[in-house]
Structure formats: structure tokens, C-alpha cells
Amino acid sequence: MAGLRIFVYAVIAIMLLPVLITFPVALTATSRISFPPTGLSLRWFDSILTDQVLLQSIARSFWLALTVAVLSIAIALPCAFAIQRGRVGYRNVLETLITSPRMIPQIVLVLALLVYFEPIRLAQKFAGLVIAHLVITIPFAFRTLLVSVATLDRRLEASSDVLGATPLQTFRLIVLPQLKTGMIASFIFTFILSFNNVTLALFLSGIGQRTLPVEMFTRMNVAGMTPVIPAISFVLSVLGVMLFVVLDRTIGVYRFLAARE
Amino acid sequence: MPRLGPQAISLALLVPILLLLILFFLFPLAYLLHLSALAQQPTLQNPFPRLSFVNYVKILQDYFYLSMSLNSVLVGLSTTFFTVAIAYPVAFYITRINGWERTLISVACLLPIFVNVIVSILGWYILLLPFGIIQQALAGLGIVSGPLQLLRTFPALVAVLVYEHLPFAVLILVSSLQAIPADKINAARVLGASVPRIVFSLIIPLTMPGLVACVILVFSLSASSYLAPILIGGQRTPVLPLAIFSYGTELQNWPLAAALSFVLLVLVVAVSFVFSSAMNHIAKRGQWEFV
Numbered sequence: 001m002a003g004l005r006i007f008v009y010a011v012i013a014i015m016l017l018p019v020l021i022t023f024p025v026a027l028t029a030t031s032r033i034s035f036p037p038t039g040l041s042l043r044w045f046d047s048i049l050t051d052q053v054l055l056q057s058i059a060r061s062f063w064l065a066l067t068v069a070v071l072s073i074a075i076a077l078p079c080a081f082a083i084q085r086g087r088v089g090y091r092n093v094l095e096t097l098i099t100s101p102r103m104i105p106q107i108v109l110v111l112a113l114l115v116y117f118e119p120i121r122l123a124q125k126f127a128g129l130v131i132a133h134l135v136i137t138i139p140f141a142f143r144t145l146l147v148s149v150a151t152l153d154r155r156l157e158a159s160s161d162v163l164g165a166t167p168l169q170t171f172r173l174i175v176l177p178q179l180k181t182g183m184i185a186s187f188i189f190t191f192i193l194s195f196n197n198v199t200l201a202l203f204l205s206g207i208g209q210r211t212l213p214v215e216m217f218t219r220m221n222v223a224g225m226t227p228v229i230p231a232i233s234f235v236l237s238v239l240g241v242m243l244f245v246v247l248d249r250t251i252g253v254y255r256f257l258a259a260r261e
Numbered sequence: 262m263p264r265l266g267p268q269a270i271s272l273a274l275l276v277p278i279l280l281l282l283i284l285f286f287l288f289p290l291a292y293l294l295h296l297s298a299l300a301q302q303p304t305l306q307n308p309f310p311r312l313s314f315v316n317y318v319k320i321l322q323d324y325f326y327l328s329m330s331l332n333s334v335l336v337g338l339s340t341t342f343f344t345v346a347i348a349y350p351v352a353f354y355i356t357r358i359n360g361w362e363r364t365l366i367s368v369a370c371l372l373p374i375f376v377n378v379i380v381s382i383l384g385w386y387i388l389l390l391p392f393g394i395i396q397q398a399l400a401g402l403g404i405v406s407g408p409l410q411l412l413r414t415f416p417a418l419v420a421v422l423v424y425e426h427l428p429f430a431v432l433i434l435v436s437s438l439q440a441i442p443a444d445k446i447n448a449a450r451v452l453g454a455s456v457p458r459i460v461f462s463l464i465i466p467l468t469m470p471g472l473v474a475c476v477i478l479v480f481s482l483s484a485s486s487y488l489a490p491i492l493i494g495g496q497r498t499p500v501l502p503l504a505i506f507s508y509g510t511e512l513q514n515w516p517l518a519a520a521l522s523f524v525l526l527v528l529v530v531a532v533s534f535v536f537s538s539a540m541n542h543i544a545k546r547g548q549w550e551f552v
Contacts, residue, residue: 004350004353008351019380086272111509135286202487217492
């Protein structure tokens with residue numbers, strides 16, 4: 001067990017290192033990316049707020065992820081109810097179809113969408129990007145929500161019905177509160193999935209319409225990268241870790257992330 | 262909703278998801294397959310080029326594309342091997358602890374899911390830079406002297422891909438390790454089984470389904486990954502996704518890009534199939550004592 005412990009902590013150190021390294025590198029006073037940094041200043045954290053292109057890409061990513069998260073739940077929740085409660089035939093076929101976008105490599109899926117969108121003029125549009133993201137986030141939202149719907153206590157609904165509540169009242173007062181945890185979990189998870197996605201947006205976002213990850217990718221790959229990229233990276237990591245800790249201490253990350261079967 | 266009763270309501274609830282998946286998942290993939298079998302790119306003058314397998318023939322005859330496919334498989338296999346080898350002990354440790362230590366280890370191991378992949382690739386890029394931290398550390402220990410080529414190498418690419426996919430492996434393995442009933446392990450211990458024997462003839466066979474799922478997922482994700490190969494591997498380790506991207510966007514040769522996509526898809530499916538049937542075969546022959 002002691003040997004295992006040392007191994008695990010070594011792995012953890014390696015897992016944290018690439019993310020933590022962005023902080024000292026962003027503190028440099030020059031515009032070169034190097035470690036140890038030359039001089040100390042917060043100017044690159046400041047310049048996040050003055051870089052208009054970067055700010056616009058942050059806003060675009062935020063709205064995209066929000067739209068995708070809301071729509072994923074709006075589409076996946078009724079579907080989870082129908083599959084769990086309604087006596088639809090071919091339940092296995094339906095479940096396989098709904099979760100199958102996960103099996104297709106994203107680069108193949110996005111190429112298919114690009115060539116399909118081009119003639120119908122959805123290729124470099126926000127709507128096209130939303131649709132592409134929905135295809136990959138819905139399997140995750142569906143899985144999480146299906147588990148929540150399956151664990152609903154039906155006796156409560158029966159009691160509410162007997163006591164004279166209308167179906168709508170029962171849904172709002174009895175069913176929704178029980179689904180709250182699952183809905184929050186799938187909202188946060190689809191939001192993160194969409195906000196962090198690079199491959200889909202790389203093919204589908206138009207010039208001057210880049211999402212934040214694509215903007216970062218482009219600056220790393222093509223144009224000269226200034227330390228503003230490590231700075232925004234560090235900010236994103238801190239936000240990500242905070243969200244994670246909150247999720248794990250409230251809902252339990254393994255419970256909903258591993259909600260596979 | 263007390264009674265969802267009639268099938269009609271259920272079907273109505275399924276309409277949005279079915280529309281989305283048929284229109285924007287099945288149709289595009291079918292169209293891509295069709296496109297891959299076209300002799301040339303459809304244009305306004307020639308919207309329906311003749312069908313042929315010229316793209317596939319081109320790929321199978323060209324040494325460049327063949328070595329690219331081989332590279333993809335090699336990158337995928339090495340990544341899968343190291344990811345599982347690291348994730349299994351970590352997942353085992355996670356199931357034995359709780360409280361804040363569990364949260365800390367989970368945060369660290371699942372970080373790449375919550376933090377953008379670009380961020381972690383950037384971190385590795387900084388670490389691997391010539392005269393970067395890894396080189397300074399190695400030079401400090403007296404292992405190397407002089408400049409060291411780390412970026413644009415195969416080991417660096419595999420390291421970054423292992424980093425990126427470790428969380429998925431840990432998640433699957435934690436949930437399958439947690440499903441092992443504690444009394445089985447206790448029974449083995451009471452009956453005097455040694456620790457290696459408990460691990461190899463009890464724990465590993467019991468987590469086999471999770472292990473297979475994990476290998477298939479990590480292989481398919483890493484063999485089709487685009488970002489790490491372009492930013493860390495570069496053109497020194499050409500893999501299929503690099504060609505798919507450049508033919509799909511910059512060069513606009515969609516039929517060839519489509520054919521390359523299906524080659525990638527077939528490779529991923531073939532390796533997954535071979536692996537899972539090999540595992541089934543071993544299981545049926547009873548080389549492991551299934552409990």
C-alpha cells in the first residue's frame with residue numbers, strides 16, 4: 001500500500017504540473033514564453049481584459065455552452081421520460097441510437113457535418129455549431145437524466161394524484177424537485193463539454209467567429225503566442241477546479257460521470 | 262405525470278431527439294460515405310460525379326497514407342497501454358480512500374475533463390520546450406547535457422495523449438472496481454490467498470468488462486485525436502486526423518478526406534473488435550478463474 005501511495009502521488013504531481021506551470025509563465029514582464037519568467041508583473045492578466053478579440057471569443061463560448069446545455073436538457077428529459085415510462089417498442093434500438101454519437105470519432109463526425117452543412121449554409125453559423133454540439137452532448141445528458149428518471153419514487157406521484165393534484169401540479173411539485181440533482185449535474189457537464197470543445201468549432205466556426213478554445217488553438221498553432229494565453233489558461237483552470245470541487249462535494253463526481261449503465 | 266399512457270405521447274416526446282439524430286447525425290454520416298466513393302469533388306458544373314473507389318485505392322497504394330494509418334494505430338496502442346497501466350493502480354487507490362484525500366486525488370486525475378484540453382497541451386508545450394523545464398531538470402540531475410529534442414517526438418505525443426485520456430480510464434475503472442463485493446476479497450484473504458493471487462485471479466478478472474470498455478474508449482479517442490498530434494507531434498509523426506483536417510478544410514478535397522475518415526473509423530472498429538473478441542476467447546478458455 002505504501003508503494004502504491006507513492007506511485008499515486010507521483011501521478012498526481014505529473015497531472016497537476018502542466019496546468020500549474022501556466023501561472024509562473026504568465027507572470028512574466030516580457031512577451032516571451034519561458035520558464036523561469038523574466039521579471040514579475042500582472043500585465044498579461046490585465047491584458048485579458050483589454051484584448052477585444054479574446055473577450056469576444058469568451059462571450060461567444062459562454063453563450064454557445066449555455067444554449068447547448070439548456071437545449072440538451074430540454075431535448076433529453078422528455079426523451080428519458082418516454083423511454084423509461086412509455087411503452088415504446090425497440091427500446092434498445094432507441095437507446096443505442098441516442099448514445100451512438102459517442103462511438104464516432106469527433107473528427108469524422110465534424111467532417112460529415114461540415115460537408116453536409118456547406119450546401120444548406122449552416123457551416124459557419126452559430127446555429128450550425130449549436131447543432132453539432134448538441135449531437136455530442138445529448139448522449140451524456142440523456143444517460144444522466146435516464147438514471148434520475150428511473151430512480152423517481154412513483155408512490156409519491158400516485159399519492160399526489162390521489163390527493164387531487166393535476167398532472168401539471170404533480171410534475172412541478174413532486175417530480176421536478178426529485179430530478180433537480182440530475183438536471184444540475186447534466187447541465188454543468190454539458191456546459192463544460194461544450195465550452196471546452198475544440199474539434200467541432202475548429203471546423204465549423206467562421207473567420208472572426210472563433211470560440212475561446214479555437215482562438216487559443218489558433219494563436220498557439222499559427223500566430224505568435226503572447227503570455228496572455230498562459231494567463232487565460234490559468235484563469236480557466238482555476239474556474240474548472242472550483243466547479244469540480246463544488247460538484248464532487250455536493251453531488252459526487254463519480255456518481256454522475258460514471259452513470260453509464 | 263401520473264399516467265403517460267398512450268404510446269402517442271411517448272412518441273411525440275421522442276420526436277425532437279429523433280429529428281436531430283436523423284437529420285444531423287445519420288444523414289451526414291451517410292452522405293460522407295457516399296462522398297468518399299465519388300471520383301471527384303461535386304461542383305456546380307458537375308454535381309453528380311461518377312462513383313468509384315479511386316480514393317480508397319489511392320490510400321491503399323500510397324506508402325505515405327499507409328504509414329500514416331500505421332502511425333495512428335501505434336499512437337493509439339501505446340497510449341492505451343500506458344493509460345491503462347497508470348489508471349488501474351490509481352483507480353484501485355481511489356476506491357480505498359474517502360473524504361478530502363479522495364477529492365484531491367479525483368481533482369488531479371480528472372483535471373483534463375474539467376480544464377480545456379488546449380490548456381493542458383499548452384502546459385506540456387511549455388514543459389517540453391527546448392531549454393524548458395524538463396530539460397533543465399534532466400540537466401540538473403546530470404542525465405543530459407546540451408540541447409534535447411522533446412517536442413515533435415513520438416514519446417512526447419504519447420505522453421500528452423496519456424495525460425489527456427487518463428480521466429476516462431480512471432472513471433470507468435473506479436466504477437468497475439467499486440462493484441467488486443468486499444466479501445469476495447475477504448473470503449479469498451481468509452482462505453489464505455496472497456496479495457498477487459487476489460489481484461490476478463480475483464480483482465482483474467472481475468473488472469474485465471470495465472477493462473475492455475476502457476481499452477476500447479481510450480484507443481478510439483487517442484487514435485482519432487487531432488489537437489495533440491498537430492501541436493505536440495507535428496509533421497514528424499503524421500497521423501490520419503492531420504490529413505483529414507488538411508484535406509477537409511485547407512485543401513477542400515472532400516472525397517479524399519471522407520475516404521480517410523472511413524479508413525480511420527474502420528481501423529478503430531477493427532482494433533476494438535479484435536481486442537474484445539480476444540478477451541472473450543481467453544475468458545471462455547477459462548485461463549482466469551471467474552468467480
